[in-house]
Structure formats: structure tokens, C-alpha cells
Amino acid sequence: MTVVTAPVGPTRLLDTSGTADVVGLDAHLARWGALPDLRPAALLDVVDQSGLRGHGGAWFPVGIKWRAVARSGRSKPVVVANGAEGEPGSGKDRFLLHHSPHLVLDGASVAARAVGANRVVVHVTPGSVSGIEQALADRTRQGLDTCAFEIVVAPDRFLAGQESAAVATINGKNPGIPTFIGIRTIRDQGVAGRPTLVQNVETLAHVALIARFGPQWFRSVGTDESAGTALVTVTGRWDAPRIVEVPLGSTLGNALGIDAEAARSIQGVLLGGYGGGWVPTSTAMSMPFTEEAARSHGSSIGAGVAILLPSGVCPIAECARVVRYMEGEGAGQCGPCVNGLDLLATSMEHLAYRPRSLHGGLAALPTLCGLVEGRGACRHPDGVARFVRTAIEVFADHANLHLSRGPCQTGQPFLAVPGRSSGGSR
Amino acid sequence: MRRARFRLVVDPIACDGAGVCAELFPEMLSLDPWGYPIIHGDEVPDGLLELARKATVNCPRLALTLIKIDK
Ligand code: SF4
Ligand code: SF4
Numbered sequence: 001m002t003v004v005t006a007p008v009g010p011t012r013l014l015d016t017s018g019t020a021d022v023v024g025l026d027a028h029l030a031r032w033g034a035l036p037d038l039r040p041a042a043l044l045d046v047v048d049q050s051g052l053r054g055h056g057g058a059w060f061p062v063g064i065k066w067r068a069v070a071r072s073g074r075s076k077p078v079v080v081a082n083g084a085e086g087e088p089g090s091g092k093d094r095f096l097l098h099h100s101p102h103l104v105l106d107g108a109s110v111a112a113r114a115v116g117a118n119r120v121v122v123h124v125t126p127g128s129v130s131g132i133e134q135a136l137a138d139r140t141r142q143g144l145d146t147c148a149f150e151i152v153v154a155p156d157r158f159l160a161g162q163e164s165a166a167v168a169t170i171n172g173k174n175p176g177i178p179t180f181i182g183i184r185t186i187r188d189q190g191v192a193g194r195p196t197l198v199q200n201v202e203t204l205a206h207v208a209l210i211a212r213f214g215p216q217w218f219r220s221v222g223t224d225e226s227a228g229t230a231l232v233t234v235t236g237r238w239d240a241p242r243i244v245e246v247p248l249g250s251t252l253g254n255a256l257g258i259d260a261e262a263a264r265s266i267q268g269v270l271l272g273g274y275g276g277g278w279v280p281t282s283t284a285m286s287m288p289f290t291e292e293a294a295r296s297h298g299s300s301i302g303a304g305v306a307i308l309l310p311s312g313v314c315p316i317a318e319c320a321r322v323v324r325y326m327e328g329e330g331a332g333q334c335g336p337c338v339n340g341l342d343l344l345a346t347s348m349e350h351l352a353y354r355p356r357s358l359h360g361g362l363a364a365l366p367t368l369c370g371l372v373e374g375r376g377a378c379r380h381p382d383g384v385a386r387f388v389r390t391a392i393e394v395f396a397d398h399a400n401l402h403l404s405r406g407p408c409q410t411g412q413p414f415l416a417v418p419g420r421s422s423g424g425s426r
Numbered sequence: 427m428r429r430a431r432f433r434l435v436v437d438p439i440a441c442d443g444a445g446v447c448a449e450l451f452p453e454m455l456s457l458d459p460w461g462y463p464i465i466h467g468d469e470v471p472d473g474l475l476e477l478a479r480k481a482t483v484n485c486p487r488l489a490l491t492l493i494k495i496d497k
Contacts, residue, residue: 180437182493334438335462371458377439 004033006213010221010247012229013205017099022131025138028102035106035211043114044070047207049215051227056082056161056200057272057303059226059291062207065197068187070115072195077117080170080191081108083124083201084154084161086329088416089273089305092231093201095243097128100205101135105149107204110211112147115197120149123166124201129153156418158274158329162378163198165331167191177331178378200303202231223249226290230301236266236308236414246289252306253285267309268394270415272302274322275383277390281308298390307415314408315395318415319387320348325417326384337381340372344388352410355402362399365392431495432470434478436463440489447490451481469495 007015016023016031023031038046048063069077081104085093097104108120122132129151136149154160154169155176162178167190169175190196206228210218219227226248235241237256246255253259258266269284270276277299279287284306287293294301309315327341347365350358358364369385376382392399402408434454436447443461453474455463470478470492482490 180439182435182437182491335441335443335460336438336458339460339462340458375438375458375462375464377437 004031004212006209006217010229010250011245012209012221013096013100013103013202013231014243014245022098023100023102025102025135025142028100032103032106032208032212035110035208038110038113038211040070040114040116043110043211046210046215047114050206050210050218051215051222051224052203052206052210052218053226053291054200055202055206055230055304057087057275057300059301062199062203065187065199066111066115068185069117069195069197072188074188075194076119077115077195077197078191079108079112079115079117079120080166080196080198081105081120081122081201081204082161082163082166082198083122083128084166084169085125085303086154086156086158086160086162086176087273087275087303087305088158088325088418089233089235089241089270089307090303091233091241092243092304094125094128096202096205096231097124098131101131102139103205103208104201105132105135105139105145106208106211107201107206108149108199109145109147110207111197111199111204115195117197118147119191119194120145120147121170121191122149122151123154123161123170124151125154125156125160158326159331159378159380161200162380164378166198167196177333178380180377202304221247223288223290225292230289230304232289232301232304232306234306234308235416236310246304248290249288251286252289255289256285256306258285258308265311267311267313267315270307270309270387271305272300273305273307274326274387275380276300276302276305277386278394279390280394298386298393300386309414312411313414314352314410315391315398316348316402317352317408317410318413319391319395320345320352321413321417322415323348323384323388326380326387330380331378334376334381336372336375340368340375341381341384344368344372344384348388348391351399351402353407355407358403361403362392362396365389429472432475432478432492433468433495434465434470434482435491435493436465437489437491438462440487441485442487442489444486447481447485450484451477453477455481463490 160176327345372381448455
């Protein structure tokens with residue numbers, strides 16, 4: 001019999017990352033052992049006590065969500081393992097699905113058991129499908145899971161992973177388009193009208209380890225409010241983006257090895273990706289890496305994204321391109337979002353390339369943000385508003401230079417903006 | 427027993443921005459630059475509930491609703 005040991009220290013989900021490109025079922029069981037046989041009530045308690053929060057970007061307490069779904073009781077719930085990350089700055093979900101599919105599937109299996117679900121939908125982007133198919137086939141052969149697993153492919157768009165958009169895709173209508181939830185909730189009425197638990201795949205991978213090693217072990221890293229570790233996709237630190245596992249509450253400066261000297265060549269840090277917000281480099285490197293701390297600086301760590309903007313690029317032009325991309329990724333359904341994001345994008349483009357055309361100066365931008373915040377069916381406009389508000393705060397000096405002296409010569413773009421399949425006029 | 431409390435909610439997907447509601451109930455609704463309603467305040471005061479209800483039933487898209495505030 002193999003002896004299974006809990007990972008000591010802050011490397012948990014990436015514990016096996018040095019051993020193989022893909023951790024197959026045998027290697028997975030050799031490293032982590034089988035899931036313990038816990039009853040639903042015990043699982044709910046363990047997850048509650050762990051303090052685990054959702055890593056998809058909302059950071060909502062997982063235990064509270066599970067209990068709400070478990071007690072909804074109208075019909076058997078559905079669990080959605082959500083790996084449809086649409087955020088261009090994030091790659092951790094795809095990485096995890098590729099490298100450790102069985103941690104994610106274990107977590108989904110535990111969640112299904114805890115909330116009494118008999119159906120699990122693995123909702124992923126096209127690139128993850130074959131790996132998950134293989135993993136599910138291996139599990140079936142060993143008779144690991146008691147409930148039915150299926151795969152649903154998410155469309156390749158920013159909003160695909162948004163909760164109501166994921167449910168719309170799975171229900172076979174308007175794939176990747178959010179719906180207005182109003183007083184209903186996905187927890188009560190989601191996939192096929194059943195109570196539905198939509199949980200990010202990284203969250204489920206943490207669950208797989210919490211079920212094995214317990215809440216105390218989980219809490220041995222992190223802070224009281226934000227326990228455990230987070231996978232973070234880091235861009236701008238190395239030649240290519242990298243996924244790192246960061247103990248929540250530690251600093252990015254430490255995790256990325258960036259000292260005051262190195263910080264000087266970074267203009268600002270975008271936390272949370274294009275739906276997150278900018279923070280000054282010194283703040284980003286020294287604040288505790290948690291959602292609470294990021295929010296207190298007007299930002300969000302989102303799904304775990306840090307983009308370090310190097311010197312030598314125009315931050316305003318970079319942001320203008322992103323806002324136009326985000327405008328194009330809107331679902332085109334809500335008046336304030338459709339009109340407001342277009343005007344926000346145009347205003348950012350004015351500031352970047354034709355500052356004289358920006359009516360009302362810099363102050364016009366936060367006013368516009370106020371017109372879109374909280375007024376969509378989903379939070380897309382709120383994310384864009386946060387991005388713009390924080391951009392003009394963190395890059396205020398640069399923005400004022402545009403207004404007084406005119407735009408920069410823009411060189412190579414830095415922030416990646418995926419091309420839209422439709423049209424190419426932008 | 428306490429009286430039920432209500433707030434106004436607009437379904438931004440259904441709303442067409444023709445602004446009938448703000449004309450009927452300017453006490454709590456104004457229009458943004460594109461004609462879509464902005465809701466002011468949270469709970470609808472008891473005295474205004476009738477007016478609020480009138481605005482909701484006259485919304486041609488049934489986009490404006492009164493919903494009960496829990497607790
Ligand atoms: S707020 Fe914007 S992105 Fe969200 S559903 Fe409405 S139009 Fe689509
Ligand atoms: S009356 Fe209805 S459809 Fe018209 S603006 Fe008001 S909420 Fe929107």
C-alpha cells in the first residue's frame with residue numbers, strides 16, 4: 001500500500017507539475033490516494049470549515065453555495081465544473097485541466113455527492129476536450145464515479161464562463177450569452193431547470209485535496225478570510241506567461257521575485273485581467289494577494305491574473321485596445337452596456353490617439369463608468385468600468401501628458417487582444 | 427405582521443429604452459443619455475407603491491418589475 005502524504009508548504013495543485021505533463025489516473029492515485037468515503041453532511045461541514053472560496057473570480061464562500069444548492073430540494077441538482085475561462089490573461093484552468101484532470105474530476109465528484117447531484121457537466125473550451133474525455137474513460141474503467149459525467153464545449157468568447165452564460169450553453173440556447181437572472185437564481189433553477197452548482201475547476205481541485213487532507217490542513221496556508229493557495233497566471237515577468245501557485249495573503253513581490261529595482265521597469269500591474277483593475281506596481285508587489293486587499297485598492301484578483309506592464313509601451317493606448325475588445329465581447333443585449341461600452345471605448349481611443357477630441361477631459365471617463373455600472377444583466381460592464389477607472393488613476397500622469405502634449409508614438413502592442421472571428425474592421 | 431417591502435428591478439435585456447416608465451414614475455426613475463431607465467433609491471416608499479405599480483404594468487416590454495425585498 002502506498003502512503004499518501006499531504007503536501008507541506010504552499011505547493012499543492014502544482015505538487016505534481018514537475019513529474020509529468022499529464023498526471024494520468026494511476027499516477028494521480030499513486031500520489032493522492034483514493035477519495036475518502038465521506039457522507040454528504042460531513043462533506044458540507046469539511047468544505048465549510050476549510051473556508052474555501054470560489055476561484056472563478058467571485059471569491060464566494062463555497063460552503064454557503066453548496067448548502068444553498070443542497071437544500072433547494074425541488075429536483076436533483078446538477079454540478080457544473082466550469083473550465084471555460086474566457087479571460088485572455090488567464091490560462092490556469094486550461095493548465096489544470098490538462099495537467100491534473102483527475103483533481104478536477106475528483107472535486108466534481110465530491111461536490112455532486114455533497115449536494116446530492118446525479119449529473120455532472122464538465123464545461124470546457126475546445127482545447128480541453130480530448131484530455132477530459134480520456135480522463136473520464138479511465139475513471140469509468142475503474143468504476144470511480146457514481147454519477148453521470150458529460151462534457152459540454154464552451155464557445156470561445158470572453159463571457160463563456162459567466163455563470164448564466166455557462167448554463168445557457170449547457171441548455172443549448174444562445175451559447176455563451178448571459179441571461180437576466182432577476183429574482184431567480186442559478187442555484188435554484190439552472191441546467192434543465194434543476195438546482196445547479198456552477199463551480200470553477202480550480203475550486204474543485206482544491207476540494208479534491210480538502211476531502212483527503214481536511215480543513216485544518218487547507219487552512220495551514222493562507223489567511224483567515226482567504227485560506228489556501230491560488231493559481232495565478234502571470235504575464236510580463238518571464239518571456240512567456242506562467243502559472244504559479246501563490247499562498248493567499250503572501251505578496252506577489254515575493255512570489256515573483258520582484259524587488260524595488262525590478263519594480264522600476266514595470267509601469268503598473270493589472271490584477272484580475274481585463275475584467276479586473278490596475279494597481280500601482282509598488283502596491284501590487286507589497287499588498288497581501290487576496291481578493292479583499294485587491295478590492296480595497298479598487299481592483300480584484302479575479303480568477304488569479306497578474307499582468308505586469310513593462311515600461312516603453314503607452315499604457316493609455318494599451319488600455320484603449322483592451323476596452324474596445326471588451327466592448328466587442330459584450331453580448332449586445334442590454335442598452336446601457338451596448339451604448340455605454342462603445343462610448344467608453346471611443347473615449348479611451350480619443351485619449352490614446354486624439355486627446356483633443358475627448359470631451360470633458362479625464363473626468364468624463366469616471367462619469368461614463370457610473371452610467372454602466374450595475375446596469376447590465378451580467379457584470380461585464382462593471383468589470384470594464386473598473387478597468388477604466390483604475391487605468392486613469394494609475395496612469396493619470398501619462399493621461400495628462402496626452403492631454404497637454406499629445407499622444408505617444410505607439411510601438412509594439414503588449415496586452416494580448418484576441419481577434420474576433422466576426423468582422424475585422426477594428 | 428410587517429407589510430411587504432418592494433424594490434424596482436429592470437430587466438436590461440428586455441428593456442427597449444423607450445422610457446415610458448420614467449414618464450410615469452419620475453419619483454424614482456430617470457433616463458440615461460440613451461433613454462434607458464436609471465433607478466434611484468432602493469426600497470419603494472409605501473406612499474409611492476401605487477405609482478410604481480402603474481409604471482410596471484404600463485411597461486410595453488414587461489421589463490420593469492416590483493420585487494419583494496427579503497427579510
Ligand atoms: S450586460 Fe452587456 S455583456 Fe452582460 S448580458 Fe447585457 S449586453 Fe451582454
Ligand atoms: S417602460 Fe419598460 S421598456 Fe420602456 S424604458 Fe421603461 S423599463 Fe424599459
